[in-house]
Structure formats: C-alpha cells, structure tokens
Amino acid sequence: MAFQPTGDTPSLWLALGAFVGLPLALWVYKCIMMVVFQRKIIYMGYVPMGARSEQLGVDVKPSKDVSCEEVSITGDGRIKLSGILVQKNTVKDPQTIILYFQGNAGNPLGRIPIFEKLLSNPSLSHSLAILAIAPRSYWKSSSTTPTQQGLTSDYLHALSYTSHRFPNASIILYGHSLGGAIVPCLASQLKAKDHANVKGLVLENPFSSIPGMVRALYPQKWLPYHYLGQLTFDKWDALHVVTNTSEESLLGKLSRSMLVMVSEKDELVPPTMGEQLFHAASAGEGSTKRYVVIKGALHENAWMFRQVRTKQNYATLPNE
Template identity: 30%
Template sequence: MPPFSRSEKVEDYANQCKPIVWAEHNIKSLDGTKLAVLEGAIPNAESVAIRKNVIVVYFQGNGSSLPPRLPYISNILKLLHRPKTDVRYTVIALSYRGFWKSKGRPSQRGIQLDAQAALNWVSERYGDLPNAEIVLWGQSIGAGVATIAAAAHIDEHAVAKRKEQDRSSALRISGLLLETPFTSLRAMLIALYPQKFLPYRYLGPFLMSTWDSEGALSSIGQTLMKGRDRLKDTGEGEAQSPMRVLLLEAGDDELVPKGDAAKLKAICEESRAIGIEHRIVDRALHTDVMTKGQGKKEITHFLKRFGRDA
C-alpha cells in the first residue's frame, strides 16, 4: 500500500532530496531473501578530514515504500550538515521483505532477520571508519523493528564479549530514535477495542506479529546493566556512557493510544544504562511528526549529539 508503491523510483524524488544523494544497494537477509537498501549522504566534496561518522539506520512504518520518504529524511540530513564540518552523517534505509524492491512476504520473524542483516551490513561497511557510531531510527511499526533489532544486536555483542570473541567490526548502538512508538500490538488491540462485548480484544494470542517494544527495551536495559556491572567487578575498563533514547510522540496521534510513550519511558528510567528523553510534537498526527517544524527540530537536535565528543 498504496497501489503502485512497488514501482516507485528513487530518481523521481532526486530533485527534492538535493544535495543529498541516495544510492541503492542489494543485500541478503539472514535466510537469503534479497533486500533493497538505500544509502543517503551529502557527497564529501570538501577537503576536510572526517573526525566522526554517525550512521543512522532508518526503519520505516507499515505503509508506502522508501522513495516517497526520502525527501523528508533528506531534510533532516540537510539540517545536520554544516559547511566544512568534520562530522559525516549517513542514513541507511532498509526496505523490509515484501516492501518496494525487496523479495519475499512480510512477517515479524522475517523482518527481524532483515533488520539483523542490515545491521551486519552496516557494521561491515562502516566498522573501520574513525569514531563511527550507530543510531537506530524507527517510525511506528519501525520503532518496534528498531527496539527488537537493538536488543538482539546488543545481546549478541554482550555474549561475544563474554566469550572473548573478536567483534571489532560490530558497531555499538549508541542511540534509539523512536518516532510514534507503541508498547506492543497486543496492548494496542485492547486499547483500540476496550469494549468487552467485542471479540477483537480477545484475539491477542492469535496475533502473527506483536512488535513488543516494551519487552525489547526492558531487555536492552538489563543487558547493558549487566555489562556495566561486569566491567565494574572485573576492572576491565570504564563503563560506557548510557544509550540515548528519544521517544517522539505525536500530540494528536489517531492510532497509538495515549500513554504508550510514557510506559516506554518508565521502562527506560528503570535502567541506569539508558538516558531517556520524551518529547510530544504538538498537533501532529501519526505520520506528521517528521513534517512538523518541532518534529524536525527534535530529531535534528537528538542526532547532532552523536557528532560531539563524549
């Protein structure tokens, strides 16, 4: 959805994206499904040594394909860019299986494999760059994709460290930007259909997709805290700075129940390894956040922090 979204072309939106240039790449998911990935950045025409690389991995919402979203993402990149800057921002946008040019049919299990494959590709492509940091940005269902992908990536990294395996090419996830997130589809089902005489609220056990951001954020907090405690107990080094999380709520969201972002915030506040911010974009609908001036300002301000030294 909508019709013809699979036939969208990046070049049809190129003029709206300038000076951001978007390149198409083909990767394979963990089960071999062919996926499309878009890579956007301002070409480095200036002879400035890059001190820091910030790679933002974007996970889209449920409707449409990637090309129509590019002008809006490009506007954020334009706001991040400064002449003769020594910080380079790059956005990697994943097209899930069954979306746009990617093969296969969408399912939660399959999309989770796609997200992990995208993070592996980003680590291999950017892992050797100086001071590279990775931020996951998810919108709506994409926020669920981002949190679950982050939880799996962080857990895998922690296990590898305990086993003293070489993970030098695996980038640490430094931040999560969650735009119009919800706790889970199961909780949303009950919130949207609170009437006990309707059958919908009882269908939770039969959902094929749940996208449990609540559980994923709790897992992230626990894993990061265990890592901090291990470093403290063994004296192997200083604990890393907390992961930064921004919850960006639409003030007039017509889909996500009121209070979901506050519940996610409370989970993050339980962990000293997560630095949490919660912002509400006034008069924004579910898909409006990135188009509103306040929304663009909040996103840009959050991403700029990763370009600074600790």
C-alpha cells in the same frame, strides 16, 4: 410438491434469529478473516498503490542538495533486500549513520522528504547519512511472507551491512511506528559488546505491542475484535523486551540514552504507548534518556515540525 406462499406471520423465534444471528455471523466471519489475513493487515508493503514498483529517479526524485544511492543486501537464503542511502552532496565520509526502520506501509522512497528534512539542519547533517532498508515484501525486496522472525533477520543483515560498510562511523537506530517496536525487539537479542559502534536509539511514535494496538483500535470490550490480539502470530512486544532487557544487551546499553518522540495528536498509535516504553527503559546512573511530545503533530507528519529536527533533541545521543 410445489411450495405455496402463505399469509402466516413469521414466528418470534425466527425474527429474533434473523435479528441476532446475522450480526453474529458477520462478526464471526470478520474475526476469522482478521486472524487468517492478519499479516496482510500488519505488513502493508502494497500500500499505497505502486509502492512495490516505484523507481528511484523516475517516480521519486530527490532534491539536488542530496545524493540518493540505491543499495542491495543479501539476507538469509535467497532473500534480497533493497534500500537507499541518503546524504548531503558535500558529505563524502559520513561519521554518523542513521539506520532507519520504517512503519508498516510504503517504501524507503516515500521517506525521502523526511530524510531531506533531517539533513536540512546544519547541526544534524554534518557528516551524517541515512540508510533505509526495505524488509521482505516491501519495495524491491524479496516477495515472501513477512514474519517477526523474518523481519528481525532482515534488519540484522541491514545492521551488519552498515557496520561493515562504515566501520568507523557511529550508528543510530531510528524506528518509526512499527519500526519503533522492531528496533527494541532486535536490540534486545544482540550483545552490546558485539555492536560497540551502535551509539544511539530514537523511537518515533512507537507502539508497545501488536496485541496492545488491537486493544487500542477496538477499545470496546463488548466487541469480539478487542480480544483478537492474543491470536496474533507476531507480537512485536516492545514493552516486554524494554522492561525485561539485560544490562549486557544492546538494548540495555541504548535505552539509557534513548530519545522517544510522540505526536501529540497521533490518530493511529496512542502517545501513551511511547510514554510507557520511555518509563520502562533503564534509568540508572548516568541515564540521559529523553521524552519529547511533538505539539500538534499527527502520526505521519511529525517530521514537518521543527521540534523533531532541533539539535537539543539529539544532544543525549553519543556521536563520537
């Protein structure tokens, strides 16, 4: 039997069903996709295009004033980690190493201009080197699923490599954005007595947790996305570990003299998150921790501002 068109007007219920049901179905679909592919959203080693295949000295060339060495580290199992060691040409035996924890996109090569700016200040670059290791699924490191447990392991191996290669140097842990949440989570699991050479902690535009970031990105409580943070696999709850860290942990030691820098006009991470971490950190006797707001800076360009590179900002970090 063939269907014939009719001139009947669609029922009110059908119209309401189409008007309400279609947006609802799209919301449900997007929520499911955000949960299923959340690690593709959190860990974007594939951004920008070509970030996984860039070559040092070919696609990215450091300035003539610095040397940039490509390093390779063995992680857990078959995990291979790649990174770069950047320092002034005049530095042969660095006495201070910044171990850099990157944000959620790009690779260490893309941060070379940042490192060159830090090294351009004579008061900061004396006997200083910067080591940036790409965790799994970033740059040339092993292409395997990134997880909180996996990245924690990768950076622990990076810290061990730094300590063994530079046994007489002081180490400063420097985290930006996602890296600013990873550093506290890692340091909270380590004992201070086992890492006596780790002397400083710098957090630049850190976020308090992944669930907190979801709520910040979707502040409207009537949207279902606002509540998806509780379904995240990797929480990176830096605020929790900073608030509840023990005095014996590496984080407990470092938080008393840490430096927190936030960009005044950060368009991605609310500056209040960095402020929360700062106030949650230990402030007992002898605390020299500092909180600095970079006036006019955005999330990714704070390094361009002189305020980030002033010696006064780093004065609280032990460098002996």
